[in-house]
Amino acid sequence: MTFETKVMGHRGAAKIAPENTLAAISAAAKAGTQWVEIDVTLAADGLVIYHDDTLDRCSNGTGLVKEKTLAELKTLDTGRWFDEAFANERIPTLVEALEHIQALGLSLNLEIKYEQEDVDSIVPAVMATLAEHWKDKSKLCISSFNEAVLVRVRSLDADLRLGQLYEDIPANWSETLANIQAFSLNCDHSLLKKETALAIKEAGYLLFCYTANDPELVVDHWSWGMDAVITDDPSIFFNTGIK
Ligand code: G3P
Numbered sequence: 001m002t003f004e005t006k007v008m009g010h011r012g013a014a015k016i017a018p019e020n021t022l023a024a025i026s027a028a029a030k031a032g033t034q035w036v037e038i039d040v041t042l043a044a045d046g047l048v049i050y051h052d053d054t055l056d057r058c059s060n061g062t063g064l065v066k067e068k069t070l071a072e073l074k075t076l077d078t079g080r081w082f083d084e085a086f087a088n089e090r091i092p093t094l095v096e097a098l099e100h101i102q103a104l105g106l107s108l109n110l111e112i113k114y115e116q117e118d119v120d121s122i123v124p125a126v127m128a129t130l131a132e133h134w135k136d137k138s139k140l141c142i143s144s145f146n147e148a149v150l151v152r153v154r155s156l157d158a159d160l161r162l163g164q165l166y167e168d169i170p171a172n173w174s175e176t177l178a179n180i181q182a183f184s185l186n187c188d189h190s191l192l193k194k195e196t197a198l199a200i201k202e203a204g205y206l207l208f209c210y211t212a213n214d215p216e217l218v219v220d221h222w223s224w225g226m227d228a229v230i231t232d233d234p235s236i237f238f239n240t241g242i243k
């Protein structure tokens with residue numbers, strides 16, 4: 001099985017535009033990738049695209065995202081911290097991101113950021129939003145570090161493509177991937193070992209590696225069977241001739 005792309009934009013294209021914004025998604029499209037990864041998380045009254053628990057790093061706000069309403073989040077600037085050229089960029093809602101991605105003709109790797117076990121706080125809401133606002137399931141993957149999130153997604157959708165995320169891959173990866181009927185294993189490129197990569201491929205899973213911003217860092221990974229790299233700047237890889 002080969003995947004539709006070898007290069008996926010990370011947080012949109014986080015080196016080219018402020019991460020997890022509509023501008024970053026547009027930048028990924030302009031850089032030539034068909035696939036973008038973004039992070040969805042809970043605000044006080046809805047779902048937004050944002051990586052961190054707290055607002056401080058990527059906006060002019062402060063405090064916890066989950067304690068802010070969508071209306072409060074919409075007052076914040078999430079572009080200026082990156083570059084003045086992106087001043088007034090807003091934190092997107094999940095719906096806004098889904099519509100923007102589809103308008104650009106892109107496919108989506110939606111990472112559900114949720115570390116707790118009470119996954120019903122987020123998963124049914126994400127799935128209901130996708131059911132209403134995402135048209136083509138063949139252009140969608142859901143990923144998460146939280147196995148319980150993916151188990152719950154699977155209970156709601158029998159055939160959606162699911163990716164288990166890992167930093168360092170644990171010994172029981174095979175049981176976990178079987179449990180969620182995974183499509184892919186998505187791991188930190190810097191921690192992946194050749195033997196594990198070969199075993200993942202031998203077991204029939206796709207292998208995606210994040211976050212590599214220098215093609216030299218994943219030369220071996222391609223030879224081990226890596227299907228796609230997740231990068232902050234897809235153009236760096238396309239410029240090396242990767243298609
Ligand atoms: O999905 C790959 C990557 O996004 C996982 O790590 O922390 O960048 O969301 P993080």
Ligand code: MG
Nearest residue numbers: 037038039111
């Ligand atoms: Mg992510």
